[in-house]
Amino acid sequence: MNAEGELAPVVQSILRDARNRDTPDERVSVDARSFADAIARTESKGEIPVIAEVKPTSPTTDGNRTDDPVELAKQMVEGGATALSVLTEPEHFGGSPENLRRVREAVDVPVLRKDFVVEEAQLDVVEADLVLLIARFVGDDLSQLVTAARERGFQVLVEVHTRGELEKATDAGADIVGVNNRDLGKLEVSLDTFESVAPEVPDEMTCIAESGITTTNDARRMREAGADALLVGSAIMDGDVAENTQRLVSA
Template identity: 70%
Template sequence: MDDGTAVESSDLAPAVASILADARERSVSGERVSVRPRSLPDRLDAVGNDRVPVIAEVKPTSPTTDGTRTDDPVALAQRMVSGGAAALSVLTEPDHFGGSTETLARIRSAVDVPVLRKDFIVREAQLDAVEADVVLLIARFVDNLPKLLAAARDRGFQVLVEVHTESELDRAIDAGARIIGINNRDLARLEVALETFERLSPSVPDSVTLIAESGITTPADAARMRRAGADGLLIGSAIMDGDVETNTQRLTTRA
C-alpha cells in the first residue's frame, strides 16, 4: 500500500490548484486501451552519444507562459523531430494548456519517435483516453502510486513518474518506477531552480532512466543537467518560443 497522500489544493499555486481540480473531475468514457510502445529509454540511449537527448514538448499554451501557438501541432512536432528531438511530449490537458487527446493521436501517427502523454492523470479510467508510448504520473497528485503505475503498465504504457522532493522520489522508487522525472519547478510557488535536479539525482538508482524537467533554456543548462546525471531532458517553452526546429537543433547540439 502506498503511504503517500496526494497533495491538497491549498498547498499549490492557484493556477496549478485549478488544473488539479479540473483533472479530478474530468471523466473518460471508452474502451480500455492496449499499447505497443516505442521504447523511450532505448531511444534516449541511442541518440545520447551523438547529441543531447531532448524530449521536445508540444505545448500550445500554459499558465507559466505568455501567448498561444496556433500552428498546426503536427507540423510543429515534425519540425522538432527534424531538429533532432529524441522523443516528444504532447499536452493533452484541454482547459489550461490547449491540448487534446486527438492532437496526440495525430502526432503519434505522424512521427516515429516515442510520444509522452503529458496530463494530470489521477484515476485509472483516465489512462484510457488515448494511446501513447509513455504516460506521465505526477507523484504529488496520485494517492496510490503503485496501483496507478501497475494499471498503466498493464495497458502497455511506459510510465514517467514525476517528483520534486525527496519524499516524492522515495515514493517513486518504492513503487518501482523505471523512468523518473525530476521537475525543477516547485508547483507550490511555480519557482524554478536547476539545483533541484542536482540535489535529488544522486539518490536515483542507476537502473532508472532519469529525466530533467523544467527550467532548461540554454545549451549550458542542458549540459549542466547532463553532468548531473540526466539521461534525457524534457524541454517545452525554450523550444516552443520561436522557430521550433532551430530551437531544437540549438538545444540538442552537444557543446
C-alpha cells in the same frame, strides 16, 4: 495526496478540472515504442537526448502557438528530438487527445502523454508510448497507477520534485523518473532542484530533467548532474522549433 492548499491556485484549478473530466468506457492497449532505445540512438550520435514538448500554451507562459501540432512535432523531430511530449490537457494548456493521436501517427519517435492523470480510467483517454504520473498529485495511488499503466502497455514517467517523492516513486517500481525543477506550490523554477534530487536516483532508473532548461549551458549542466534526457517545452516552442531543438540536442 498533499493538501491542495499547498499548491499554487492555478495548479489547484488544473487538478479540479482533471477530476471532473469524462473518462472512456473502453480500455486501451498500447504497443509502445521503446524510450530506452530512442535514448541509446541519440547518445550513439554524440547528442543529448531531448524530449521536445508540443505545448500550445501554459499558465506560466505568455501567449500561445496556433501552429498545427503535427507540423510542430515534425519540425522537432527534424531538429533531432529523441521523443516528443504532447499536452492533452485542454483548459489550461490548449492540448487535446486528438492532437496526440495525430502527432503519434505522423512521427516515428516515442510520444509522451503530458496530462494530469489522477485516476485509472483516465489512462484510457488516448494511446501513447509513455504516460506521465505526478507523484504529488496521486499520492498513495501511485503504485496502483504505475501497475495499471504498464498493464495497458504504457511506459511510465513518474514526476517528482523532492527526495521524498523520489523514494515513493522507487517504492512504486518506477523505472523512469522526471525531476521537475518547478515548485508546484510557488511555481518557482530552480535547476538546483535537479542537482539536489538526482544523486539519489538509482543507477538503473532513467532520469529526466524537467522545466527551466533554456540555454545550452542549462542543458550541459543538467547532463553533468546526471540527466539521461531533458524535457523541454517553452524554450523550444518560443521561436523556430527545429532550430531550438537542434541547439539543445547539440549542446
